[in-house]
Amino acid sequence: MLRYIPFEGWKQTANEVNYKYPISVNTNCPHCKVRVNYKLSWATRTKIVEYAKSSCPSCQKLSIFIFITKASGSGLSGDLFINPSGDVRHSLSGIEDAHGLSTGIKNAYYSTIQAFNGHQWIATTVLCRRVLEGIVKGIVNENGKNGSPILAQQLKQLPDQIDFSKPILTLADAIRKAGNIGAHFDEDKEPDQEVAESLMDVLDYLIEYLFILPSQIEQLHNKIEKLGQSDVQELDESE
Incomplete structure (x- = not known):
């Protein structure tokens, strides 16, 4: 099962011809639950669905990251997910688009x-x-x-x-x-x-x-x- 990683978790990004994607993210490890920084080296550049593997600096266990591209302003960006999701709490669905919430x-x-x-x-x-x-x-x-x-x-x-x-x-x-x-x-x-x-x-x-x-x-x-x-x-x- 995939777990969504919000944009706030993106620590570093790279830009490739108006294509913005994360290369470093902060999130809780699905294995040891510790909040760590993952370095992402993407195996593909399809600009549709990207795929990367990265190990937790704390427990050394491997997780898979999926980046699904979508239009963003004048270029491309996307949504980032981690697998497995782990036994963690997720943010509310729809909170990013909620009007009136600063x-x-x-x-x-x-x-x-x-x-x-x-x-x-x-x-x-x-x-x-x-x-x-x-x-x-x-x-x-x-x-x-x-x-x-x-x-x-x-x-x-x-x-x-x-x-x-x-x-x-x-x-x-x-x-x-x-x-x-x-x-x-x-x-x-x-x-x-x-x-x-x-x-x-x-x-x-x-x-x-x-x-x-x-x-x-x-x-x-x-x-x-x-x-x-x-x-x-x-x-x-x-x-």
């Missing part, structure tokens, strides 16, 4: 995934809270309201900006509280894998609800509108 928040979300896959449970809980803070602050500021700098107060302001149901607000508050626990040292209250995994699930639900689903609904609506316009045009031409 590049900074997306990068913070990718960092959270990386921390989780690196088994850094405390860092994961803190980063989940950081992503939540960025999302909430963005919504409050976008609606022209000077919100409180305190996240708990910002969460209370959210129902004035968006039609939330109680479960969604409860999910958001759970991320805030767990992030607070992770940010302060207490041997008796350290988040473990179960807490970190649950927080990642909750964060994904929240991002899907706020950004990905609305974007997908808008795209579907636009497609249906275009279909309707083409039907009307065909009727006009047949009369």
Whole structure:
């Protein structure tokens, strides 16, 4: 099974006649789970599908990289995948195209995934809270309201900006509280894998609800509108 490596993981790239491809990437090894840097030497130059093998600097086990070309601006680039995928958490499908989600928040979300896959449970809980803070602050500021700098107060302001149901607000508050626990040292209250995994699930639900689903609904609506316009045009031409 293939695992997608987002562009943020590309450490170095090469350009060959408007053809941009990665030659060094940072990602979690599917075998030992450690985040490492892979050097990529591509065996082919088909400009359709490229293939490379690279060993993990930590455990020395081999992984296969696949680069699938696509148009990018005035040239070519593509999507990068690693095989095997390993038992790691993947970023949400559709998050890169989600409207209203800033590049900074997306990068913070990718960092959270990386921390989780690196088994850094405390860092994961803190980063989940950081992503939540960025999302909430963005919504409050976008609606022209000077919100409180305190996240708990910002969460209370959210129902004035968006039609939330109680479960969604409860999910958001759970991320805030767990992030607070992770940010302060207490041997008796350290988040473990179960807490970190649950927080990642909750964060994904929240991002899907706020950004990905609305974007997908808008795209579907636009497609249906275009279909309707083409039907009307065909009727006009047949009369």
